[in-house]
Amino acid sequence: MKPFRYVRPASLAEAAEAHGGRPGSAYLAGGTNLVDLMKLGVARPDTLVDVARLLPAGVEATAPGGVRVGAGVRGTDLAAHPLAGARCPVLAQALLSGASGQLRNAATTGGNLLQRTRCGYFQDVSKPCNKRDPGSGCAALDGVNREHAVLGHSPLCVATHPSDLAVALSALDAEVEVTGADGIRTVPLDGFLRLPGERPDQDTTLRHGELVTAVLLPPGAFGAPSAYRKARDRASYAFALASVAAVLETRDGLVSRIALAFGGLAHRPWRARAAEERLLGERPTAEAVRAAVDAELAAARPLRDNAFKVLLAGNLARHVLAGLAGPARD
Ligand SMILES: Cc1cc2nc3c(=O)[nH]c(=O)nc-3n(C[C@H](O)[C@H](O)[C@H](O)COP(=O)(O)OP(=O)(O)OC[C@H]3O[C@@H](n4cnc5c(N)ncnc54)[C@H](O)[C@@H]3O)c2cc1C
Numbered sequence: 001m002k003p004f005r006y007v008r009p010a011s012l013a014e015a016a017e018a019h020g021g022r023p024g025s026a027y028l029a030g031g032t033n034l035v036d037l038m039k040l041g042v043a044r045p046d047t048l049v050d051v052a053r054l055l056p057a058g059v060e061a062t063a064p065g066g067v068r069v070g071a072g073v074r075g076t077d078l079a080a081h082p083l084a085g086a087r088c089p090v091l092a093q094a095l096l097s098g099a100s101g102q103l104r105n106a107a108t109t110g111g112n113l114l115q116r117t118r119c120g121y122f123q124d125v126s127k128p129c130n131k132r133d134p135g136s137g138c139a140a141l142d143g144v145n146r147e148h149a150v151l152g153h154s155p156l157c158v159a160t161h162p163s164d165l166a167v168a169l170s171a172l173d174a175e176v177e178v179t180g181a182d183g184i185r186t187v188p189l190d191g192f193l194r195l196p197g198e199r200p201d202q203d204t205t206l207r208h209g210e211l212v213t214a215v216l217l218p219p220g221a222f223g224a225p226s227a228y229r230k231a232r233d234r235a236s237y238a239f240a241l242a243s244v245a246a247v248l249e250t251r252d253g254l255v256s257r258i259a260l261a262f263g264g265l266a267h268r269p270w271r272a273r274a275a276e277e278r279l280l281g282e283r284p285t286a287e288a289v290r291a292a293v294d295a296e297l298a299a300a301r302p303l304r305d306n307a308f309k310v311l312l313a314g315n316l317a318r319h320v321l322a323g324l325a326g327p328a329r330d
């Protein structure tokens with residue numbers, strides 16, 4: 001591991017100053033991803049600014065009926081919180097399907113969204129990787145790419161985003177609160193996490209030196225039937241091969257509200273807008289759900305080893321939506 005300077009500032013203002021927006025600086029929250037990447041030589045910060053004790057760590061109700069989750073809230077606490085996870089099945093199920101109990105005790109809400117891809121070539125500094133070393137190439141394109149993207153990838157990068165929480169937040173239309181030198185801004189989650197395009201080295205639209213300070217859940221996040229389902233290689237901790245977060249409400253047997261997001265398929269959670277449009281206002285019969293999910297996944301461009309993900313994701317989505325539709329599907 002490269003030697004680094006460790007700073008533990010007393011306030012967020014001091015943290016911003018210590019970080020200084022310099023390319024060699026990095027914020028440290030739970031450390032469960034960053035420290036691993038430092039040990040592998042993938043991340044090589046010269047200054048670590050520890051913000052773990054400074055980040056907002058509360059979950060608060062907001063005036064319009066939403067909830068503000070501080071970026072420092074740990075996964076375990078968010079999953080069980082009476083204002084958040086305990087009221088919102090898709091959120092709690094996504095959090096509890098991620099990592100292990102020990103990791104969830106340490107991992108923060110902000111760090112979870114900002115964790116890096118688990119692409120094996122990204123983590124192996126002997127291999128070319130445009131995300132780690134822009135312009136060097138992508139070893140996964142013609143390599144072992146069973147776990148890689150089937151949607152929204154570019155010729156420069158076919159990595160997936162590893163977060164389960166992010167998939168639930170996408171289906172809940174959550175926003176990310178970002179604090180920087182220019183003040184506070186909020187960004188919809190889908191505008192915060194990026195597709196790779198020409199710049200796979202940039203996972204998010206966060207500017208260097210900015211801090212994620214909270215995640216904002218809108219009023220509609222609560223009360224509607226919702227669920228998260230994840231397929232992975234083993235039942236104990238493992239990242240998603242494919243996952244589905246869904247919110248589905250019916251009125252008089254017709255779909256009155258729907259949100260569907262896939263995980264494990266793309267560089268960010270994949271919000272299934274085409275499927276949603278097809279189902280809204282319709283009776284959620286098995287045939288209607290199948291047609292909608294198939295229409296969404298028609299955009300998939302599988303790589304050599306991962307065509308199975310399209311079938312897997314489709315089956316997960318159909319199963320989850322059928323469960324949420326209940327009797328309205330008949
Ligand atoms: C064995 C293992 C299995 C795992 N399995 C899963 C899984 O199945 N599903 C899943 O979702 N996750 C999984 N994880 C990932 C885990 O959830 C993340 O490592 C964790 O959420 C990261 O949070 P952290 O607070 O430890 O972040 P850190 O490691 O401290 O930081 C991660 C990155 O975010 C930056 N950062 C952190 N907080 C902020 C902030 N507030 N503002 C700006 N930048 C910030 C850091 O600089 C760093 O670049 C797994 C991890 C391990 C080690």
Ligand code: SF4
Nearest residue numbers: 119129138157158159
């Ligand atoms: S898929 Fe992306 S992260 Fe993986 S090797 Fe290619 S460029 Fe790097």
